[in-house]
Amino acid sequence: MWIKINEREYELATGSTLDQLRQKVKPEADLLIVNGFPASPDAALQEGDRVVLIQRGEIPVEDELDALLTxxxxxxxxxxxxxxxxxxxxxxxxxxxxxxxxxxxxxxxxxxxxxxxxxxxxxxxxxxxxxxxxxxxxxxxxxxxxxxxxxxxxxxxxxxxxxxxxxxxxxxxxxxxxxxxxxxxxxxxxxxxxxxxxxxxxxxxxxxxxxxxxxxxxxxxxxxxxxxxxxxxxxxxxxxxxxxxxxxxxxxxxxxxxxxxxxxxxxxxxxxxxxxxxx
Amino acid sequence: MQIILNGKPKEVAAGLTISELLKQLRLDIKQVVVERNASIVAKQGYERECLNDGDNLEIVHFVGGG
The missing domain is CATH 3.40.50.720 (NAD(P)-binding Rossmann-like Domain)
Incomplete structure (x- = not known):
């Protein structure tokens, strides 16, 4: 299934949890947001979800900000x-x-x-x-x-x-x-x-x-x-x-x-x- | 002769300069930008340049604050 992470398309195995995604993409993330709301790590993700993985205090690099603005x-x-x-x-x-x-x-x-x-x-x-x-x-x-x-x-x-x-x-x-x-x-x-x-x-x-x-x-x-x-x-x-x-x-x-x-x-x-x- | 002033026709005396026109309109020279036929006129031109029949003039009056 396809979801969006920080505004970028990402393919993920059906039934994956938010924590599994975090381990794969950004293990250091300490704030997990799904479709605009903070979510718990064991939440199951669904097709089309918009996920934002945040490490508090970290400033996004130029590529990431660029992708957000694009x-x-x-x-x-x-x-x-x-x-x-x-x-x-x-x-x-x-x-x-x-x-x-x-x-x-x-x-x-x-x-x-x-x-x-x-x-x-x-x-x-x-x-x-x-x-x-x-x-x-x-x-x-x-x-x-x-x-x-x-x-x-x-x-x-x-x-x-x-x-x-x-x-x-x-x-x-x-x-x-x-x-x-x-x-x-x-x-x-x-x-x-x-x-x-x-x-x-x-x-x-x-x-x-x-x-x-x-x-x-x-x-x-x-x-x-x-x-x-x-x-x-x-x-x-x-x-x-x-x-x-x-x-x-x-x-x-x-x-x-x-x-x-x-x-x-x-x-x-x-x-x-x-x-x-x-x- | 006739000029177009801020989009509207206006009768003015032949050979009128920009500074004479501004005086008639009671506008402070230091607070206006004048565009004549699509180019902004520098202040030195106000006394020198005589208007011609059919000139297209835009006068923008600025007020302070920003």
Whole structure:
């Protein structure tokens, strides 16, 4: 009979128990899961069962993680994601969440850049932890990403991006994520990157402060290479601060726009007109 | 003359520059990205470049936060 072990097909004698399987495949496993639930070693296995054998504390090797992601995402999608290189300019509320999402889906390479350090006030929305306060954000994030998937290649650049250095840094990327805080810096980045790489898509963020309705946030195509995620109008101001829910929504719009671009799909659906409207 | 601004036709004076148009629209130059006929215009071009009849312009106004 055929079962699946850690998402891979495996042929097994009919009537085998979970323990017999463990002895054969992974004797050191101390946690046995069948079809989503912990099971006892003497449980009899049946055709089509999904078995996960875990050794607590052990980190799966690259091949195993790859097989898991291939099974989840289908081979065609996974191959494109695994071979992709994405740049993220700024790793605050938007950039850190985009990096986490892309790492979880097994992106090949990330180039992250930011000059900032982790401050206590960042923790209401950014993907950092209390024990990372005071660290450069790019290094703290690189450590966090390695805990999610150590096989994602992360290039962490602790520097201020300027018109003089950003083109060289982001030369390898297929898509650039704009995740800055200040509006004039967003504009600087987009203009500079576009002048050097007029064919490469840029996924930017604009308008995600406060706690307005979720569905005002959209993904809009603004011209030939620029996509903008956000509501287009809600700036961060005193009384309208940046908070995890809406920043997270906008960041995941950006992450999904990147994914769609990597798969050769149009990120915007044309149904939501937000960012391109002139206020 | 007529240009297309963010997908909609708009009558503007002949020979208008991008910075003059932004002034009319009361937009802060530092907070906008302007794409003209499928290429993003660098800031140096705002004063120099005059718009032509039929130009397709996309103006994206950015707000802070991220």
């Amino acid at each position: 099974a989840r995402h289908t081979p065609g999608v996974h191959e494109k994601v695994r071979s992709a290189c994405v740049g993220i300019a700024g790793v605050g509320g938007l950039g850190s969440a985009v990096a986490v999402a892309l790492t979880r889906i097994g992106i090949g390479q990330l180039i992250i850049a930011d000059f900032d350090i982790v401050e206590p006030s960042n923790l209401n929305r950014q993907q950092f932890f209390l024990d990372q306060i005071g660290l450069p954000k790019v290094y703290a994030l690189r450590d966090t990403l390695a805990r999610i998937n150590p096989h994602v290649h992360v290039t962490a650049c602790h520097l201020k991006l300027t018109p003089g250095n950003l083109a060289e840094l982001f030369t390898p990327v297929q898509v650039l994520v704009e995740a800055f805080d200040k509006a004039d810096q967003k504009v600087m980045l987009i203009e500079e990157f576009a002048s050097r790489f007029p064919e490469k898509p840029i996924v930017a963020g604009s308008g995600m402060a406060g706690y307005g309705p979720s569905n005002t946030i959209g993904t809009e195509r603004c011209g030939s290479q620029l996509f903008v995620c956000g509501d287009g109008t809600t700036a961060a101001e005193p009384g309208t601060g940046l908070m995890a829910p809406r920043v997270g929504i906008a960041a995941h719009h950006q992450a999904n726009a990147v994914l769609r671009l990597l798969l050769g799909l149009e990120p915007s659906n044309g149904a939501i007109e937000t960012a391109c409207k002139l206020s």
